[in-house]
Amino acid sequence: MSTARFKGRWLPWLFLLPTLIILLVFLYYPVIQTFRLSFYRVAFLGLKTQFSGLENYIDLAKDSTYHHTVWVTVVVAAAVVVIGLSVSLAIAMLANQKIRGASVYRILLIWPFALSPAVAGVVFLFMFSPGFGVVNYITSLITGTELNWLGNPRLAILLVIMASVWKNLGYNIVFYLAALQNLNTEVLEAASIDGANAWKRFRHVTFALLSPMTFFLLITNITYSFFDVFGMIDILTKGGPLDATNVMIYNLYRDAFEYYKTGLASAQSVILFLLVVGLTLIQFRTSGRQVHYGG
Amino acid sequence: MQLPLKRRTRNEILTHIALIFVVLVVMSPVLFALAKSTQTRAEVYRFPPMLGPGTAGLFNYRAVWNQFDLGIFMKNTLIVAGIVMFFKTLFSMLAGLGLVYFDFPLKDFVFYFILFTLMMPTEIMIVALFKLVSELGWGDSYAALTVPFLASATGVFLFRQHFSSIPADLADAARVDGAGPVRFLWSILVPMSWNTIAALALIQFIYMWNQYIWPLVVIRENARQLIQVGLRGLTNQQDTTNWGFVMAAAILAMLPPMIVFILLHEQFTKGFALGREK
Numbered sequence: 249m250s251t252a253r254f255k256g257r258w259l260p261w262l263f264l265l266p267t268l269i270i271l272l273v274f275l276y277y278p279v280i281q282t283f284r285l286s287f288y289r290v291a292f293l294g295l296k297t298q299f300s301g302l303e304n305y306i307d308l309a310k311d312s313t314y315h316h317t318v319w320v321t322v323v324v325a326a327a328v329v330v331i332g333l334s335v336s337l338a339i340a341m342l343a344n345q346k347i348r349g350a351s352v353y354r355i356l357l358i359w360p361f362a363l364s365p366a367v368a369g370v371v372f373l374f375m376f377s378p379g380f381g382v383v384n385y386i387t388s389l390i391t392g393t394e395l396n397w398l399g400n401p402r403l404a405i406l407l408v409i410m411a412s413v414w415k416n417l418g419y420n421i422v423f424y425l426a427a428l429q430n431l432n433t434e435v436l437e438a439a440s441i442d443g444a445n446a447w448k449r450f451r452h453v454t455f456a457l458l459s460p461m462t463f464f465l466l467i468t469n470i471t472y473s474f475f476d477v478f479g480m481i482d483i484l485t486k487g488g489p490l491d492a493t494n495v496m497i498y499n500l501y502r503d504a505f506e507y508y509k510t511g512l513a514s515a516q517s518v519i520l521f522l523l524v525v526g527l528t529l530i531q532f533r534t535s536g537r538q539v540h541y542g543g
Numbered sequence: 544m545q546l547p548l549k550r551r552t553r554n555e556i557l558t559h560i561a562l563i564f565v566v567l568v569v570m571s572p573v574l575f576a577l578a579k580s581t582q583t584r585a586e587v588y589r590f591p592p593m594l595g596p597g598t599a600g601l602f603n604y605r606a607v608w609n610q611f612d613l614g615i616f617m618k619n620t621l622i623v624a625g626i627v628m629f630f631k632t633l634f635s636m637l638a639g640l641g642l643v644y645f646d647f648p649l650k651d652f653v654f655y656f657i658l659f660t661l662m663m664p665t666e667i668m669i670v671a672l673f674k675l676v677s678e679l680g681w682g683d684s685y686a687a688l689t690v691p692f693l694a695s696a697t698g699v700f701l702f703r704q705h706f707s708s709i710p711a712d713l714a715d716a717a718r719v720d721g722a723g724p725v726r727f728l729w730s731i732l733v734p735m736s737w738n739t740i741a742a743l744a745l746i747q748f749i750y751m752w753n754q755y756i757w758p759l760v761v762i763r764e765n766a767r768q769l770i771q772v773g774l775r776g777l778t779n780q781q782d783t784t785n786w787g788f789v790m791a792a793a794i795l796a797m798l799p800p801m802i803v804f805i806l807l808h809e810q811f812t813k814g815f816a817l818g819r820e821k
Contacts, residue, residue, distance in 0.1 A: 253714035254645055254723075256645065259724065260642075261641070263724075266693070269694075275663045275668070278668035279668050281668070281674065339565055342562055342565060347558050347562075348555075349559075355808075357566060359804065359805065361749070361804055362797065362801040364752070364800070365755060366774050370775075371575070372572065374579070374789065374790065375572060380587065382594070414572065422812075479755035479775075483775055497756075500670075504673075510674075514670050524663075524667065528662045
């Protein structure tokens with residue numbers, strides 16, 4: 249890329265200035281502050297802060313509640329990735345068939361792209377409410393008993409996973425459909441002439457050719473389940489029951505803004521930050537030019 | 544490979560059935576919300592559940608719009624999302640111009656400086672950002688909701704990538720004609736960048752409209768609250784919640800981003816160079 253065409257010593261800086269200032273003040277500075285705050289401890293209801301070294305980190309390392317939080321985050325992320333991506337790929341392949349009205353089906357399938365976690369949370373909360381929720385009505389017809397989706401730890405996490413998968417369907421389908429449409433159909437035809445059956449064609453050709461997209465979606469879906477599920481959990485379960493849906497970001501929020509443990513919350517931020525850095529580095533390594541499509 | 548005609552039509556019908564089924568399943572939560580948004584409190588609690596439209600449609604929508612401040616939340620969010628969309632697109636375009644059409648020392652450094660911010664989602668630094676914004680005296684203000692989001696690596700790299708794909712002779716021609724970079728940007732780059740602009744505008748609008756944790760933390764006053772947190776407020780009175788109201792609010796809250804998405808999704812695909820190369 250050597251298309252430098254204009255001259256000027258200060259001009260490029262002038263053009264870059266608004267972006268650089270905002271990124272410096274509102275991204276770099278808070279991140280550095282987060283690291284700094286994580287070495288401090290707040291005492292006396294936020295009136296005094298004192299340096300405490302690695303104490304916040306040591307507390308987290310010893311705290312079994314925090315271990316549980318990490319475990320819940322891993323479970324939610326794994327479920328959102330595995331269930332979400334396989335369902336989305338199946339739907340995208342179905343919608344990629346050349347039939348009449350295909351574009352209408354596509355619109356009807358990708359609109360959840362615009363859904364917010366809060367809307368998904370509110371609708372699922374209502375559908376799964378005990379007493380009058382429609383899903384509860386159906387499950388009680390089948391099993392004969394009312395399932396307490398919000399009160400049972402296992403069911404609550406399942407509920408959060410279902411809502412998260414549903415909300416992210418549109419995003420995943422948009423990207424899978426685009427990748428499918430760019431596939432080289434000649435390879436598939438060659439495979440079917442060679443006698444490969446549908447499953448073999450899918451596994452060895454389609455799925456293999458889609459793997460860069462799957463990998464991109466793997467990373468964005470993990471990031472999604474780290475952060476965007478916050479709104480859903482806040483509305484559906486508030487981290488409960490018995491911390492069953494208390495993911496890392498929710499625990500951090502409560503420590504920071506309900507219990508005012510700024511230092512402890514900052515240490516949790518640093519841990520999340522290191523996880524995201526790790527994921528991003530893996531992504532840069534494997535696909536040099538991919539851009540983050542989130543914010 | 545050509546299949547016999549009969550088998551082909553049979554396959555096509557099966558595909559249609561499967562697609563209709565999948566569409567219904569994916570849409571069912573929203574269809575359910577839509578039906579419930581028109582029901583009175585008594586109709587909502589009817590057993591077995593009533594799945595058709597109810598008799599309180601206009602009443603519910605009017606009530607949430609006026610009594611529950613949904614109109615205010617939507618207006619606030621529209622303003623905030625509009626400001627961010629406009630300035631982020633402008634700043635990203637300027638930064639792209641600086642990175643693609645100029646040579647300057649530290650260019651690589653600037654590139655990586657912007658690139659690394661991809662690893663810094665708001666949620667990660669929420670404690671420190673809240674502290675910073677409070678120290679600036681921006682608590683409870685539009686400034687807190689907009690200024691931190693006016694720049695992004697995603698926007699800069701979208702324009703950088705797009706500008707790099709535009710033939711270099713155009714900039715040469717512009718320089719020979721005596722046009723400066725600003726004229727060049729305005730009269731040549733902008734008209735060639737509508738897909739990129741639309742793609743960025745779309746993701747920014749949806750991102751800002753759906754923001755949750757940041758307004759929850761930084762805004763206390765209802766008069767300045769945004770839509771998602773406003774929606775949360777409606778569900779917080781567990782026993783007395785009128786679910787017809789809540790579903791009407793949910794439907795209203797999802798409409799604007801959905802309309803924008805349906806209008807712009809093709810440009811979005813092109814802007815991200817996802818579609819088939821033409």
